[in-house]
Amino acid sequence: MAESTRATTSSEEGRPLPPIGSLTQRQVRGMDCVHCGIVLTAQTAVDLKPRLLRIADRTFTWFPRSCRRHIPPTP
Numbered sequence: 001m002a003e004s005t006r007a008t009t010s011s012e013e014g015r016p017l018p019p020i021g022s023l024t025q026r027q028v029r030g031m032d033c034v035h036c037g038i039v040l041t042a043q044t045a046v047d048l049k050p051r052l053l054r055i056a057d058r059t060f061t062w063f064p065r066s067c068r069r070h071i072p073p074t075p
């Protein structure tokens with residue numbers, strides 16, 4: 001992924017997310033896994049931390065979700 005497509009400015013805790021410019025509308029809405037794009041269900045979805053997105057001079061918050069494959073096991 002090219003750095004020039006990176007549009008997220010966030011306090012990135014945990015796993016870094018793909019640049020939002022590379023995601024589908026469904027991934028941005030948390031309907032699909034933000035990492036691999038599979039369809040999420042209430043059973044498989046994991047809420048990630050809210051991320052800030054800057055578009056022009058406005059800041060939006062989005063709530064990415066992923067499937068459990070990408071979540072490191074908690075000790």
Ligand SMILES: [Zn+2]
Nearest residue numbers: 033035036067
């Ligand atoms: Zn996934």
